[in-house]
Amino acid sequence: GPWAIAQEERPRRHGHGVHLLRVLILLWSLPGIPQTRDDNWGETTTAVTGTSEHSLSQEDIVRITKDLEDSVGLDCRRYFTLTLAVVLGLLVFLTPLAFLALPHLLWPDKLLVCGTACEGLFISVAFKLLILLLAVWALFFRAPRAGLPRVFVFRALLAVLVLLFVVSYWLFYGVRILDSQDENYQGIVQYAVSLVDALLFIHYLAIVLLELRQLQPAFSVCVTRSTDGETRHYNLGQLSIQRAALAIIENYYRDFSVHNPALLTASKSRAAKHLAGLKVYNVDGEFPATPATGPGNNAATGVAHSQSRAMIAAAARRRDTSHNELYYEEAEHERRVRKRKARLVVAVEEAFTHIKRMQEEEQKKAPGDVMDPREAAQAIFPSMARSLQKYLRTTRQQHCHSMESIQQHLAFCITNNMTPKAFLESYLTPGPTLQYGRERWLARQWTLVSEASVTSGLKEGAIFLLKCIDFSLVVTAKRIPYIQLSEEFIDPKSHKFVLRLQSETSV
Amino acid sequence: MKGPLSYLQPGRNTKVSDQSETMSFIPGQPVTAVVQRIEIRKLRQGEHLILGFSIGGGIDQDPGQNPFSEDKSDKGIYVTRVTPEGPAEVAGLMMGDKVMQVNGWDMTMVTHDQARKRLTKKNEDVVRLLVTRKSLEQAVKHSMM
Numbered sequence: 115g116p117w118a119i120a121q122e123e124r125p126r127r128h129g130h131g132v133h134l135l136r137v138l139i140l141l142w143s144l145p146g147i148p149q150t151r152d153d154n155w156g157e158t159t160t161a162v163t164g165t166s167e168h169s170l171s172q173e174d175i176v177r178i179t180k181d182l183e184d185s186v187g188l189d190c191r192r193y194f195t196l197t198l199a200v201v202l203g204l205l206v207f208l209t210p211l212a213f214l215a216l217p218h219l220l221w222p223d224k225l226l227v228c229g230t231a232c233e234g235l236f237i238s239v240a241f242k243l244l245i246l247l248l249a250v251w252a253l254f255f256r257a258p259r260a261g262l263p264r265v266f267v268f269r270a271l272l273a274v275l276v277l278l279f280v281v282s283y284w285l286f287y288g289v290r291i292l293d294s295q296d297e298n299y300q301g302i303v304q305y306a307v308s309l310v311d312a313l314l315f316i317h318y319l320a321i322v323l324l325e326l327r328q329l330q331p332a333f334s335v336c337v338t339r340s341t342d343g344e345t346r347h348y349n350l351g352q353l354s355i356q357r358a359a360l361a362i363i364e365n366y367y368r369d370f371s372v373h374n375p376a377l378l379t380a381s382k383s384r385a386a387k388h389l390a391g392l393k394v395y396n397v398d399g400e401f402p403a404t405p406a407t408g409p410g411n412n413a414a415t416g417v418a419h420s421q422s423r424a425m426i427a428a429a430a431r432r433r434d435t436s437h438n439e440l441y442y443e444e445a446e447h448e449r450r451v452r453k454r455k456a457r458l459v460v461a462v463e464e465a466f467t468h469i470k471r472m473q474e475e476e477q478k479k480a481p482g483d484v485m486d487p488r489e490a491a492q493a494i495f496p497s498m499a500r501s502l503q504k505y506l507r508t509t510r511q512q513h514c515h516s517m518e519s520i521q522q523h524l525a526f527c528i529t530n531n532m533t534p535k536a537f538l539e540s541y542l543t544p545g546p547t548l549q550y551g552r553e554r555w556l557a558r559q560w561t562l563v564s565e566a567s568v569t570s571g572l573k574e575g576a577i578f579l580l581k582c583i584d585f586s587l588v589v590t591a592k593r594i595p596y597i598q599l600s601e602e603f604i605d606p607k608s609h610k611f612v613l614r615l616q617s618e619t620s621v
Numbered sequence: 622m623k624g625p626l627s628y629l630q631p632g633r634n635t636k637v638s639d640q641s642e643t644m645s646f647i648p649g650q651p652v653t654a655v656v657q658r659i660e661i662r663k664l665r666q667g668e669h670l671i672l673g674f675s676i677g678g679g680i681d682q683d684p685g686q687n688p689f690s691e692d693k694s695d696k697g698i699y700v701t702r703v704t705p706e707g708p709a710e711v712a713g714l715m716m717g718d719k720v721m722q723v724n725g726w727d728m729t730m731v732t733h734d735q736a737r738k739r740l741t742k743k744n745e746d747v748v749r750l751l752v753t754r755k756s757l758e759q760a761v762k763h764s765m766m
Contacts, residue, residue: 614683617733618701620675621740 192258202273203250206313209280210239213287213306221295232300235307242310249317253324262356263562264569268323276316283309328353333572333591337362341378341585344370349594356568359580362589363560366580371544372554373585376510384436447508454505455542461501462534465494469528491525506541514550515541559583652729655757656721659750661712672740672748673707674700674714679733689717691755697721698728698736700752718752725749 214236217225291302328351335358338345346369350358469490485493502520506512527537540549547554562568563586564578572591580587663670678687680696689699700718703710720728723739731739740748 614686615681616677616683616686618675618677619733619737620702620704621672621737 192261198273199254202276205280206276207243207247209283210243210306210310213309214239214303216292217296217299217302220292221297224295224297225299226297228299228303232303235300235303239303239307239310242307242314246310246314246317249314253317253320260360262360262568264356264567266357267354267569272316272320272323276313279312279316280309327351328357332594333358333574334594335362335572336590336592337366338588339370339373339585340588341373341375346370350572350591352571354569354571355564355566355576355578356562358572358591359560359562359568359578359589362587363580366587367547367555369546372514372547372550373582374510374514374544375584376513384440388434388436451505451508454501454508458498458501458505459534459538461498462538465498466534466537468494468497471531487525487529488521490528491521495521495524502541511541511544514544514554516551519551556582652721654721654753655761656751656753657713657757659709659712659714659752661708661714661748661750663746663748664708670741670743670746671707672709673704674709675702676720676733676736676740677701679736680730681732681734690719695719696730698731698733714750714752715754718754720750720752722751723748 287305290296291305296302330351331349332352333350335348335350336345337348346365348362348365350361353361472484499517503512506515523540524537526532559582561581562578563581566573566576566578574591574593576591578589580589661672663672676698678684678690678695678697678699682696684690684696685693687693687695687699689701690697698720700709700714700716700720703714703716720736722728723736724745726739728736728739
């Protein structure tokens, strides 16, 4: 790969635990980006951070390359399916009109006059075509909301069915009517009407297969995020795996709190400390230099296995006090968060008291001091900025909110007469992903990982993964049980009561 | 005045039996119990003649709330309080006793009000009760050994 991983860890002077990814190595491999020299790059550490504002993290690099690749491929496929759909639609709509028009064009003199019943059928054809047009527009001509890896099986089948159907009608028409130049125009019109009727029935089939079949819930899926274990359950109908994945991702954007990599550094550092305390010494023989192929390989892996087993045994025996540290650290962190939160709430409430909504009459009196919401927000923001920033730093959310977004939110709250508590709510609890800036959405980065084919249906016990850049959603499907409900009838007259006394009388 | 320990005398609804070890009530079977005869002389207090104790229970009452009964479906009449230094205490009545007969009238299957009436007849000066309690059985057992 284009980057190197340092073998040792050396903490930098300005902070314990703050490591910067030296992206310069990566920048050298991408053309056209200005380069800066740093002679110390080989000696410093490499770890991923999302908190620095000046360097790109590894996630951003992957995202940029993926964006470049995908935008070309997906658009091609979309235009291809769009043109296919348009062609099929035109074929379907123009066929009945062609059936009706061609006899008039090719053998107008031989045709029998169209009587009343025949002209009545013209009206029927016209209205049925109009209904078909509206129905097709409602069902199929919607902006696509997702690009899925494989083709929709049902849609493809329906398209093939419609094509076969129309082609067979054309064949019949061509052989029996065009070639023989049939004079019975009423029969031809009835033939065209039967085609439109059958198309409407195929549209009904399309509604049932594509829309109605998966409305009834059949599976309960359990979705777990791999980084922090947040879990939700959803009820889905009988869908293919890719459509179920789409439904789950849409629910993910609504229900799951935003993914914050800064919250996971604590457990990673604990794990690193745990491993760093142990070193393996091989007392009996030499270390195998490189894993050799062939029979020597077994010896190398055997030594590696025994080394790891020794490490695990030693770790189990050692009296580890890291649980103690964790307990006190968490208690301390809790206390700090609460203190900062108290200061923040007071600062915001105080700031909000300086703003007052002006009534209509007052506005005309003092035009000089009047501010619009944006200016009002900018005026009171500095008094709460410091405590807000400190709170966000303590809860490790500071990179989720930019100054601009905070001021925008403040202006929004002022305009809509919201209380300070309402303003603070979006900073005190992490909200769903869509609430944050576009760069957090990662809507184009999802990958579906599945052992079964993605166009096959959901089954009991199906497991698949939805990978985003630095986390994945593990999805398990279970069938909703068959419920047997029985009835018990209670006569309303059977509700009778007695009074139970226990009196005591003195004699 | 304490009466001698005796087996239950034949009354209206009760039958005597030789072995009387249990107090439990089996429907349809004769009730057997070890009883004590207690004679209480009524005391005149103003207009009323009082006996100096309180009763609870009865077939129209809730037997589950009776704290003195062993079997919580027992609907008999129980002594719930005994006034200190009253005629009942002097005669030897104790709290928790179950009243089986009053002056020959059965008290095991009466309503609360009927029991009260039988005890407070104005023309009677003396009431002779047959009461039973758990400690009586144990006393009989000890005396037979």
